[in-house]
Amino acid sequence: MTDADRLLALRRAIPVADEAARRAAFDRHSLLAKPAGSLGRLEDLGAQLAAVAGAVPPPVPERPAVVVFAADHGVHDEGVSPWPQAVTALMVRTFRSGGAAVNALAEVVGATVAVIDVGVAERALLPADVDDRRVAGVTANLRTGPAMSRTDAIAALLVGADVAAATIAGGADLLVGGEMGIGNTTAAAAVIAACTGAPAEAVTGRGTGIDDATLQRKIGVVADALLRSGPPADPVDVLAELGGHEIAALAGFYLAGAAARVPVVVDGVIALAGACIAGGLAPPVVGSMIAGHRSTEPAASLALAHLGLEPVLDLGMRLGEGSGALLAVPVIRSAAAVLGRMAALQDVVGPAPH
Amino acid sequence: MTDADRLLALRRAIPVADEAARRAAFDRHSLLAKPAGSLGRLEDLGAQLAAVAGAVPPPVPERPAVVVFAADHGVHDEGVSPWPQAVTALMVRTFRSGGAAVNALAEVVGATVAVIDVGVAERALLPADVDDRRVAGVTANLRTGPAMSRTDAIAALLVGADVAAATIAGGADLLVGGEMGIGNTTAAAAVIAACTGAPAEAVTGRGTGIDDATLQRKIGVVADALLRSGPPADPVDVLAELGGHEIAALAGFYLAGAAARVPVVVDGVIALAGACIAGGLAPPVVGSMIAGHRSTEPAASLALAHLGLEPVLDLGMRLGEGSGALLAVPVIRSAAAVLGRMAALQDVVGPAPH
Numbered sequence: 001m002t003d004a005d006r007l008l009a010l011r012r013a014i015p016v017a018d019e020a021a022r023r024a025a026f027d028r029h030s031l032l033a034k035p036a037g038s039l040g041r042l043e044d045l046g047a048q049l050a051a052v053a054g055a056v057p058p059p060v061p062e063r064p065a066v067v068v069f070a071a072d073h074g075v076h077d078e079g080v081s082p083w084p085q086a087v088t089a090l091m092v093r094t095f096r097s098g099g100a101a102v103n104a105l106a107e108v109v110g111a112t113v114a115v116i117d118v119g120v121a122e123r124a125l126l127p128a129d130v131d132d133r134r135v136a137g138v139t140a141n142l143r144t145g146p147a148m149s150r151t152d153a154i155a156a157l158l159v160g161a162d163v164a165a166a167t168i169a170g171g172a173d174l175l176v177g178g179e180m181g182i183g184n185t186t187a188a189a190a191v192i193a194a195c196t197g198a199p200a201e202a203v204t205g206r207g208t209g210i211d212d213a214t215l216q217r218k219i220g221v222v223a224d225a226l227l228r229s230g231p232p233a234d235p236v237d238v239l240a241e242l243g244g245h246e247i248a249a250l251a252g253f254y255l256a257g258a259a260a261r262v263p264v265v266v267d268g269v270i271a272l273a274g275a276c277i278a279g280g281l282a283p284p285v286v287g288s289m290i291a292g293h294r295s296t297e298p299a300a301s302l303a304l305a306h307l308g309l310e311p312v313l314d315l316g317m318r319l320g321e322g323s324g325a326l327l328a329v330p331v332i333r334s335a336a337a338v339l340g341r342m343a344a345l346q347d348v349v350g351p352a353p354h
Numbered sequence: 355m356t357d358a359d360r361l362l363a364l365r366r367a368i369p370v371a372d373e374a375a376r377r378a379a380f381d382r383h384s385l386l387a388k389p390a391g392s393l394g395r396l397e398d399l400g401a402q403l404a405a406v407a408g409a410v411p412p413p414v415p416e417r418p419a420v421v422v423f424a425a426d427h428g429v430h431d432e433g434v435s436p437w438p439q440a441v442t443a444l445m446v447r448t449f450r451s452g453g454a455a456v457n458a459l460a461e462v463v464g465a466t467v468a469v470i471d472v473g474v475a476e477r478a479l480l481p482a483d484v485d486d487r488r489v490a491g492v493t494a495n496l497r498t499g500p501a502m503s504r505t506d507a508i509a510a511l512l513v514g515a516d517v518a519a520a521t522i523a524g525g526a527d528l529l530v531g532g533e534m535g536i537g538n539t540t541a542a543a544a545v546i547a548a549c550t551g552a553p554a555e556a557v558t559g560r561g562t563g564i565d566d567a568t569l570q571r572k573i574g575v576v577a578d579a580l581l582r583s584g585p586p587a588d589p590v591d592v593l594a595e596l597g598g599h600e601i602a603a604l605a606g607f608y609l610a611g612a613a614a615r616v617p618v619v620v621d622g623v624i625a626l627a628g629a630c631i632a633g634g635l636a637p638p639v640v641g642s643m644i645a646g647h648r649s650t651e652p653a654a655s656l657a658l659a660h661l662g663l664e665p666v667l668d669l670g671m672r673l674g675e676g677s678g679a680l681l682a683v684p685v686i687r688s689a690a691a692v693l694g695r696m697a698a699l700q701d702v703v704g705p706a707p708h
Contacts (some may be wrong), residue, residue: 011680033448034455035562039677040650040670062460090703094387099697101388108688109412155503167373208389295395314668315685316394323393331669334462341461343453349437349444 005156006162006283007236009251010161013259016289020057025050025339026273028057031347032342045290045335052288053265057340064111065160065172066102066322066330067163067253068095069246073183074123074141075225080186080218080229081207085138089125091180092117093252096127102178102321110328116163119245120158133159134228139244142190142225146241153239153248157277168260174329175257175264177271178290178322179246185297186218188273190225190242192299192319194232195276196306199223205269205301207318215222235280243277250274253279259290265332267325268318270296279307290332292325360658361590361635364501364515367613371405371641375412379693384507387703399644399689406617406642411694415617418465418527418683420456420676421517421607422449423600425473427537428495429579430693431466434540434572439492443479445534446471449675450481456532456675463683465530468700470517472510473599474535480544487513493598496579496616500595506642507593507602511631514606522614526685529611529618530646531625532676533600537649538570542627544596546653548586549630550660553577557653559623561586561672562594591635599630604628612642617685621679622649622672626657644686646679647671 001009025047030036037043038101069090072085073152094100106113109150118128135155139147148156164175176285179185185207193203206215229241239248242344251274256265256279264277266289278285291309294300296318305309312328355363362460379401384390391397403412406676424446426439441478448454451468471484475492489509493501502510518529535541537560547557554577556684560569583595593602605628611618612632620629645663648654650672658665666682 032455033445033453034673037563038671038673039455041670042671042681070394087703091387094702096695099387099695099702101386101393101692101696104691104695105688108684108691135440190441209391312669313685315396315666317392317396318394319388319472327396327685327688330462331681334459334681337458337462338455341453341458342455343448343451348448348453349441 003158005304006158007154009281011236011282014255014282014284015261016284018054019051019061021054021056022047022051024056028339031344033345039338042335045332046339049263049336052261054261058171058336060333060336060340061174063171064109064174064176065167066106066111066113066176066178066326067167068115068178068180068321069103069118069160069182069249070115071245072138072181073187073244074147074182074220075143075186076141077141078143078221080211080221081183082100083182083208084181084246086125088182089120089122091124092120092130100321101319101323105323109326111326111329118159118249134157135245142187142242145222147243148240148270150240152234153236153243156245157252160249161256164253164256169264170310173262174320175253175262176325177205177250177253177264178267179250179270179320181244181246182245184246184270186221187242187244188270189245189299190222191238191247191273192276192303193222193226194238194242194282198302198303200226203302205297205299217282235277239277247274251277254289259284262352263288263290265290265292265320265325266330268320269297269300272300275307279348281292292328295324355513356456360512361508364609364613365636368609368636368638369615370638372408373405375406375408375410376401378410378476381424382693385698387699392491393692394403394539396689399686400607400693403617403690408615412529412690414687414690415528417525418463418528418530419521420460420467420530420532420673420680421467421521422456422532422534423472423514423603424469424470424534425574425599426475426492427541427598428493429497429540429575431495432497432575434575435537437536437538437562439475440479440495440534441475443476446474446484447540454608454675455673455677459677463680465680465683471513472513472603477565477647487512489599495674496541496596497575501597502594504594506531507590509704510599510602511606515551518607518610519579523704529616530679531618532621532674533567533605533624533674534606535598535600537625538600538697540575541596541598541601543653545601545627545656546590546630547576547580548592549634550595550656552656554580557656559651559653567573588629605631608632608643609639613638617642619644619682620648621646621676622650622674623654624674626654630657630662646682649678652691
């Protein structure tokens, strides 16, 4: 089977949400020992988990897994970030040694952390035993030409799908996509602009915290890239013209999670770029997505609105790595737990008043 | 020592926040392996935990404890709730048997759940071995006269303080105050009105989900109570005129947590009424408070603003029991964990650029 055929099969494998299970979850909530609707978003989340699993109550996710996809970006040549590309490789080392934010946050919620190289520039700095799933080198400069070929975009997407499938086969019951890549807020902004139709100045943010001059340069780079690439033919075209290998991998990761009826927690702006690509390839995938938080990057809110997702948390974060998504994991667990563990109101107090 | 003397001693025992530790936490954050400020609210929360503990990094709370204070309310006579008072006692049974929301949510975050009777009406329905810390019977109807005596208000407050101290002595390192009491959103609304100066129509909400006619009656009850009681002499006067035994106990619970330099997570509108009383008695107590969530009850937002607290979560919840506060526990743990476990940026990448 060619990669293109594999992608088509993956898109066709995304189930539609189980609306009967969703309704049954809301019905169950209305019978539990609490005022109707008093758990707010937790009730919606529980119903979504039921719709994903096709079961009421849905299982409480006990084995969340974070996968951090790491890649570098040719657009770094444009001076869109003050950080050298070596930082991508050095942060991969840090994820592996346990000293990054994602490690601390994963420990709190009992999540595993895996790191995948899908195109890091400074390979000499990577751990010797890094999980090498590279499909090509580093992307080309998206301002001046396509970031990658369609072939490579599909291959990187399938890497993410394969990693998700293997992670689920290993026992994971909740997937969190993370990423690392110096320059990747530029690619993510461009991808989200292409998916939503928003202009460069609306999608482009300060990323790691760039100054005004760098922000203006970054907006110009995104604007040039959008003008160069023109209206995209399809989501793979968006990836090829404007994306990054980690964005492609995240798109595939979300698709394969949905195909296995495993909920996926979407993180910040880079993850949302991948989510927009996944949603373009197979709209029902959005039913499996839970937006973990609202990143302060402007393109994040545009992508959330585009996907119709309301984030669980809004804590003013903009780190990536999967950090904001991890913080939402206990809320997701709680949404399933109340559906599964609470007593019925009638068993507590008899028939309701009125 | 009289109860009045004990309360005075408790108020004097509240430490001011350790501002040097807070600054040191922010300084540490600026050196960790991430862009400066990229963890948003998590950085503020970590600094608050450092200021409470007087240590950087602050300890990661491993043993959170929820205490649910249960009491009934004489104002129930006014028809402010469709639920009979028996529900308070029956929910105490449910907390004990593990079938309530607070039990499911506590299990997710590894918190213990204790239930204290501070004035439940239908005692015959309570478990035989209920933790009986009643200081009087049920409060009187706050519309027509003081809810309780100043003596009883102080005694109930000291019950909460004693329970907090015992819970901390038992190993708890994070306190969550919960409550149960049919009619208690009426008392909480009146207390918050008295503390903030807001009018009855601004503080009064639908509680468990009352209809329009009941809401209008409830607003009238709160307005009458505020007119009757007049400008309060002091926070104990507010409790005595308008409060409830669980609101008094929660105020004492927060004070004793702060006195022991243990952070307290404040839940919804009833808990916030107790927090406003505690803040009135000893303003530095607010430094130990973390607002777990923003309840949809209108008085909750007024109380949060009055206390200067920004909630961690905003999930459209209005259940009480400590439910919203419990959901914030993993975020609080995460705030401490990143400060304690992340590597320094310089150890990862060398000196920062520019």
